[in-house]
Every structure is written in structure tokens, then in C-alpha cells.
Amino acid sequence: xxKNFNKKKLLTFGVVSLFAxxxxxxxxxxxxxxxxxxxxxxxxxxxxGIGCVNNVCDEEVGSIEYSPTTLYSQVYTVMNNDxxxxxxxxxxxxxxxxxxxxxxxTSYYEIExxxxxxxxxxxxxxxxxxxxxxGDSVEWTIDMxxxxxxxxxxxxxxxxxxxxxxxHPAFQVHSNDGTCLVDKGGWVAGTHLYSEYYDNSWHTGGxxxxxxxxxVINKGITAIGEYSTNDNTGAVFTITIPKTLLGxxxxxxxxxxxxxxxxxQYPTEWVKWSGDASTFATINLKSLGAELxxxxxxxxxxxxxxxxxxxxDTTGFTGTIITSINxxx
Numbered sequence: 312x313x314k315n316f317n318k319k320k321l322l323t324f325g326v327v328s329l330f331a332x333x334x335x336x337x338x339x340x341x342x343x344x345x346x347x348x349x350x351x352x353x354x355x356x357x358x359x360g361i362g363c364v365n366n367v368c369d370e371e372v373g374s375i376e377y378s379p380t381t382l383y384s385q386v387y388t389v390m391n392n393d394x395x396x397x398x399x400x401x402x403x404x405x406x407x408x409x410x411x412x413x414x415x416x417t418s419y420y421e422i423e424x425x426x427x428x429x430x431x432x433x434x435x436x437x438x439x440x441x442x443x444x445x446g447d448s449v450e451w452t453i454d455m456x457x458x459x460x461x462x463x464x465x466x467x468x469x470x471x472x473x474x475x476x477x478x479h480p481a482f483q484v485h486s487n488d489g490t491c492l493v494d495k496g497g498w499v500a501g502t503h504l505y506s507e508y509y510d511n512s513w514h515t516g517g518x519x520x521x522x523x524x525x526x527v528i529n530k531g532i533t534a535i536g537e538y539s540t541n542d543n544t545g546a547v548f549t550i551t552i553p554k555t556l557l558g559x560x561x562x563x564x565x566x567x568x569x570x571x572x573x574x575x576q577y578p579t580e581w582v583k584w585s586g587d588a589s590t591f592a593t594i595n596l597k598s599l600g601a602e603l604x605x606x607x608x609x610x611x612x613x614x615x616x617x618x619x620x621x622x623x624d625t626t627g628f629t630g631t632i633i634t635s636i637n638x639x640x
Contacts, residue, residue, distance in 0.1 A: 356398050356609065358636055360387035378627055384619040386422050389636055391609035399639040401606040404619065407631045414626045417634070421600035422616040436461050436568045448553045453536075453568070455546035461570030466538050467546040468501070470567035475558035482507045484527055484534060484550050491520035501538020503527045503550075530556065606639040 358366045362385070370385055391398045404417040438455040453469055455462075470485040483506050491497030491504065497520045498504065508523035527534050527550075536548030603617060619634050 353392065355391060355393040355396075356400055356636065356638075357390050357392060358387060359390065361385050363387070378623045379625050380623050382621040382623065382632075384621075384634075386616055386618055388614055388616050389609065390614040391612060393611055395611055397608050397610045397613075399606050399608045401637045401639045402603070402619075402634060403637055404621070404632060404634045406628070407633065410626075410628065414624050415628065415632070416622045416624075417632075418620045418622075419603040419605060420618055420620055421603060422618060436570055438568055440566065445551065448551050449557060450549065450551045453548045453550075453566070455568060455570075457540055457544065457546035459570075462540050462546060464570070465540050466501070466570070467536075467540055467543060467548075468538065468569040469536075469548050469550075470569070471550055472565045472567075473552070473557065474563040474565075480507075481558075482556070484532060484552065486534070486536065486538060486548065487524075491524050497521055497524065498526070503532075503534035503536075505530045505532060532556075 354366070358368060360368055362369045368385075368387060372382065389400070402419050406415060436455055436459060438453055440454075441452045443450045443452075451471060455467055457467070468486045470483055472480045472483045475481045485504055485506070487498055487500050487502045487504050491506075493499060503526065504524040505527045506524045508520075531553045533551045534548065535550075537543035540546055599618065599620075603615075607615075609615065619632075621632055
């Protein structure tokens with residue numbers, strides 16, 4: 312006997328089945344085709360320098376004494392790698408924590424040769440030491456604070472030690488602090504002398520100091536500054552050494568300043584030199600050129616060496632100074 316199917320129910324079943332089929336088809340087909348582009352779009356403007364990783368540069372400055380003062384950054388290079396187009400950039404400096412208007416004034420300079428200015432303080436003699444590249448020679452100016460009690464006895468002295476290998480002193484220029492006086496066959500106190508003598512310390516004396524020392528003029532070195540603070544009222548000394556005595560572009564130095572007692576002082580970011588375990592300061596000499604316009608335009612494939620100069624007023628500051636290189640709006 313033939314079964315009589317309910318046509319209404321059959322139609323409903325058919326519609327449901329067709330809808331289910333549509334759902335299955337849509338779930339399986341997510342696209343008709345696909346294009347995958349693996350790409351690395353390089354940044355056109357990049358920043359490089361000591362301590363820079365992926366265009367972020369960390370520079371540890373440490374303590375600076377005292378405000379008002381000026382902080383010079385290391386030398387950095389900004390480069391436009393775009394082979395076809397120029398790029399306009401802005402240099403923007405901020406601080407954390409923030410400061411009031413005028414507490415820190417920032418400017419930016421091109422680099423030609425660079426005067427490395429170092430403030431040192433240790434024991435009882437604060438001083439500012441300025442190192443300059445004079446082309447065929449290097450000049451140190453030592454400006455001690457003559458008002459401190461270390462100079463109560465009325466005299467000031469220095470010792471400038473040079474190394475070319477970062478291990479041993481190559482020579483020392485000093486103002487005859489007592490290691491080679493007349494009674495030892497030497498010179499009067501305060502005479503500017505050159506010595507290559509090394510006895511596992513900074514000293515330049517020895518049993519026969521006359522044979523281990525010579526006046527600086529015999530080495531082409533000039534040194535200015537009187538032993539007596541009555542004659543040298545600012546306790547300022549200037550030493551100029553030909554580059555022929557300093558090895559290659561990179562060399563190392565340490566310094567001793569003296570008044571009543573021997574006060575050995577070094578810039579605080581450098582390890583104090585002590586015999587064979589010495590670590591001297593590295594100097595790569597450059598100096599400031601023209602102040603940069605801001606914003607500035609970097610032509611195609613142009614690079615620019617620059618420093619950030621922060622002038623601090625009399626207000627002290629502890630924090631971080633951040634300079635960003637931004638696309639100009």
C-alpha cells in the first residue's frame with residue numbers, strides 16, 4: 312500500500328535541508344584567493360652613536376657640580392637613508408620630572424671639533440678642566456677653586472698623566488710637586504716638567520730625578536701657571552701637548568690636583584688610576600660648529616653629526632633629559 316507523505320511537512324524539510332547546506336558551504340569557503348605580502352618598510356631617518364640601539368640612545372652622565380652649568384651630550388649622527396626624498400625633522404627636548412620655564416635651556420649644534428668640558432670634584436679641590444683640540448695639539452685648562460682650604464699654604468700644583476695603551480703611563484706633565492726639587496738635583500717647586508719615569512704609581516721622581524725629568528719646553532710642550540697662588544690668583548694652569556706625543560686619535564689621561572696635601576681627583580664617571588690596574592679617560596676630540604636651525608631638512612642620503620647642549624640655571628636638577636627626533640608636522 313502506497314504511503315501518503317504530508318506534502319507540507321516534506322516542503323518544510325526540504326527548505327531546512329537547503330539552508331543547512333548553505334551554512335556548510337559558507338563555513339568551508341572563506342576566500343576565493345589570497346595575496347600575502349611579506350615586507351619590511353625601513354625607517355628613513357635613523358639615529359646612531361655610542362650607546363644607541365634601534366634608534367634609542369642611553370647616555371649615563373652622573374653628577375655635575377654645580378649649577379649654573381652646561382651639559383654637552385655625546386656626538387650623535389642623524390641620517391636620512393631615503394635615496395630620493397629629503398626629510399624635515401624637528402629636535403624636541405623634554406625632561407622628567409618637568410621643569411619651570413628657563414631652568415633648562417636646550418640648543419643643538421653641528422660638530423666640527425669638540426671641546427670636552429669636564430667638572431671634577433674629590434677630596435678638597437673642586438676644579439673645571441676644559442680639553443680642546445687645537446689642530447696639531449691638545450690643550451688642557453685646569454681651573455681650580457682657589458677659595459677652598461686646600462690652598463691655605465699658598466700654592467697649587469697639578470699632575471697630568473697620559474697613556475696611549477690604557478695600561479701604563481706614557482709620560483706625565485707636572486708642576487714639580489716636590490718629587491724633584493733642587494736638593495735632589497732637580498728644579499724649584501712649580502717648574503713645569505716632563506717625565507717618562509714609572510714606578511707602578513703616578514710618581515715621576517726616583518733616586519735620580521734629574522735624569523728622569525726634563526723641562527716641558529724640551530718636548531715641545533707649553534705649560535703656564537704659577538706655583539704660588541699669590542701670583543696665580545685663580546689657580547689656573549694651561550698645558551698644551553703636541554699630538555705627535557699623544558698617539559692616534561684616541562688616547563687616555565688622568566689628573567692629580569694638589570694644594571696643602573695630595574688630592575688625587577678624576578672625573579666622577581671614570582675609574583681612578585692606580586698603577587697597573589689603571590683605567591684612564593678616553594677622549595675623542597671634536598668641537599662645536601654652528602647652531603642648528605630647528606626644524607631642519609635632511610637632504611637625500613645626508614647625515615649630520617650634532618650634540619645637544621643643555622644650559623642649567625641656578626636651580627638643581629635630578630632626572631632624565633630626553634631629546635627626540637620627530638617628523639616635522
